Amino acid sequence: MARVGVFVCFCGANIADFVDVPAVVEEAKRIREVKFAIDYKYMCSDPGQQQIRDAIVQHRLTSIVVAACSPRMHEKTFRKALSDAGMNPYLLEVANIREHSSWVHQKDKKAATAKAADLVRMAVAKSIANEQLHEISVPVTKRALVIGGGIAGIQAALDIADARIPVVLVEKSPSIGGKMAQLDETFPTLDCSQCILTPKMVDVASHPYIELIPYAEVLELDGFVGNYKAKIKKKASYVNFKTCTGCGACWQKCPVKVPNEYNMGIDKRKAIYTPFPQAVPNKPVIDARYCTMLTKGKCGICSKVCEKGSIDYKMQDEIIEREIGAVVVATGYDLWDPKPYEEYGVGRFKDIITSLEFERMVSANGPTNGVPVRPSDGKVPKNVVFIKCIGSRDEAKGIEYCSKICCMYTTKHTILLHHKVHGSHSYVFYMDIRAAGKGYEEFVKKAQVDTGATYLRGRVSKIYKKGDKLMVRGEDAQIGQVVEVEADLVVLATAVVPNKDNPDLARLLGVSYDKYGYMSEAHPKLRPVETAKAGIFLAGCTQAPKDIPDTVAQASACAAKVCGIFAGDTMKKDPMISTVNKEFCSGCQNCVTVCPYGAIVTEEVPMGHGSKEMRTVAKINEGVCQGCGSCVAVCRSMAISLAGFTDPQIINEIVSI
């Protein structure tokens, strides 16, 4: 027989002014199972909680109902009071008589009191069906997987590793560094990108807690938070990294020249190459698409010149498996292809380039030694037109969102142009200048003064060729006139788009993604780095366009979250999750289909006691289940129950009114 204790709170005047609290207590006492009922001014205060603790012992109570404020407010407080008295904390039910009665029926005390009594009756009925629940502890593998070795991945990996947690950093290309390694200087302070990035890259390579796996991709991720198993494909590099010293003899002698991705195809690299001089690891790889030894079986020069004999043309892809506790996804971004802007002559006019091409040209280690040149004739441009929002904020041709970084890097480009080309002039066509960020507005203002750049608010309608110049026709909305600018070079600030592999990777990880391909955070404001899948976190442009400071901040936030998971040997989890009664499960697997977390798998159990015949039943992975109850409602055989919200509990509430 259940022995329920009911504790009704005055909440000062908050409840007592509008609900007849003693009457509620009297009403509660009339319920057969209620063995003790009392009111108090502030149930949540220490003396209030002491009354609960005392009554539990004195009256041998089996469940507790506190009629007070919303359970979202003080459920945890009262649960703790129960545990302090040696009672299972989940035997508590809260009747919400403040938010749901006294505060919303202030004009009718009688009705509010009757409703409060009903709410207490419902809570008592539910509490009778409450079960003792225990926090679930899930063992964790203390190793993090970071996917992507750009600044986001580097920062996350370093922060996690500094907490002495092993990190596996997987990078798709031969070197870490990402897009940031291609940048010259960074806004708004104009510090050299390489100078601040390369020390971090070296730290990654030398960190005892980081296992760097370059030139590799994640193939599979199975399991759940704390217990993932990752399958990683290490692509064949055809160079033995263990023996290679990175001397560079191979790529110097290689006869095959191909466009250099690092320099946006402005110059050439070899078929065996290191992406850039500061690459980490600084070991070359053979690009199997172009190497004639691999495609046609002819050449072999690199093998001949390699003193260490590190070249291995027979190398195969390698599959590596790692046990992982948490994942940080930092796959970065791509740039939007401006081809749809036909009226600008994109593709027809060589002297229209993208911002990243411009960035490479003005870089000290770039293909033109830091001086921008016109691709058509190699001359140094004097008048340069920068056009912003190419693809961004353009529903018709591109994407709807603002790419966030273009205003700032275009400002930076006007400064770089001003510094590198004497007597040059910048024209900037813009829609708005969005300079929200620490020091950003000041940076833009100062740049406008220092460079004397002409800012034209309006969209460019057409670009056409006049002699060897490009005529840029657009509207200056501020004077309401069409303007034409004679340009030597046109630079398009193309939109930021997610890495094209994002949707595939998201599916592989079981993370949702939006219509553009950005992976979705669990909550746009309050859980910005978590995904809906526990233990998988997002850093940088994987989630949305971001500049470097935001990316680094988010990466560190991911690291903090990962370290949180690894803080103990096991993870504590709310016990309010689903369980399957195997006896009743018919194995139809409809629950498997509806579970949003993939938490339900199947297992084979004997048909009957001692039977050799097997049947399939559902099994809930308690590490993954988040306790939504979708499976419970679709289980026709009532084989699944959700702790804390079982059928008997809810039905008891319904029938007890």
Place this chain on the structure above:
Amino acid sequence: MEAAVNNQLVSIEKPEIVAPPDWEPVIIGILCNWCSYAGSDLTGTSRIQYPPNIRIIRVPCSSRVDPWFLIKSLQTTADGVLVSGCHPGDCHYISGNYYARRRFLVTKKLLNFVGFHENRVQFSWVSAAEGPKFAKVVAKVTEDIKKLGPLHLYKKENFEK
């Protein structure tokens, strides 16, 4: 497969049973924890007043609501039921409310088919920020049920409190 199907049902406006003068309907509100329950708490903290007929049951997600809770409610204690969840796309559990929406529609139509006015079971999406909306929804449901009158169709015969 094109088909001319028509499942519009005839409804009546007059009270089903004449209510005693002091009769007040009992309405069961089943709210999801993350949006609607939080929204109803906000109604409280904002002191927005609404009729006192609703009795609220908390569930984690609208997808936890098995149709038989609605049937059970009407069969035993309630004159009407309100189920409320997160707006489509806002589900705390990603997709729960989409599954729930399908079941609700079929349940509502089936109840109507066997002779329950369509306003006996109602549904709403109320976010955690929509305190005023929750009060409006409750007021509307209460008014609807009051118009319909008491529902003691099957419950009088055997159900013992």
Place this chain on the structure above:
Amino acid sequence: MDYTNQIREIASKLFAEGKIDVFVGYRMTGFDENQVPALIRDPNEVSKLVFTDKSVFNLTNYLKQDHTRNKRIGMVVKGCDSRALNLLLTESQVKRENLHIVGIPCKGVVDENGNKMQNCIECIFPNPVVFDEMVDGTPTGSEAPPYQVNTDIQNIAAMDLVERRAYFEEVFESCIRCNACRHSCPMCYCAKCCIDQETSTLYHGANTTSSAFHALMTWSLHLAGRCVDCRNCEKACPSHLPLHLLHKWNEQVIYENFQEHLAGVHEGDRGAFYKYSMKDPDDFIM
């Protein structure tokens, strides 16, 4: 419609080739003109098999039972039966490799009075959607005709609310809670059922109108999007309750509102409650 000879031939062939342990078909009752299901285990008994327009029962019901579990089964299926079979396959209740399905290009079966059954008149899948061989050798493939609204549903829907309530109150009153509907339904295979007395007395009260209301409503919602309209339940009901009304109504609501296929038409297609679309109707929600 008489495929008796073809079915006997096929059954003999399957036994001779050693492909099956048991053949499930129809035999005469032996005392009247009606037929009952026959489980033939002995090749010499295939002559008991018949198939005419009185072969009404949906035999897939036997697939979920212990005496056919994990045996290799030959089975006769009509269009509606094959849809049930498809759902049983989708819901992992049967192993396809254990089955040899003999399809009947069904022209409709008749009731006790010799009249063509209502569901057969409205049937849009007379040909099996899954089979290993057809009795007359011709492959199916004609496109399904448009969805037909059940005339009984139309009649009920035309009543006003009070009449509908009165009508169904009588229906629920007549229910004796024998659960024959559940037992005869090929889609009901749960070990624990919402209409069982031991489950339901806890909440439903005893054998009453109220509990019948609760049980039949919940049961029909469990079959919503899964009912294949074979009407085994109605044939089994000793009170002759019009159970198809609930099922057909749900089917129609689901068909019209969610643009779902009818239950079991495609293999792998689960019931309508186990999936969703962003475009599902939302206007009934405040």
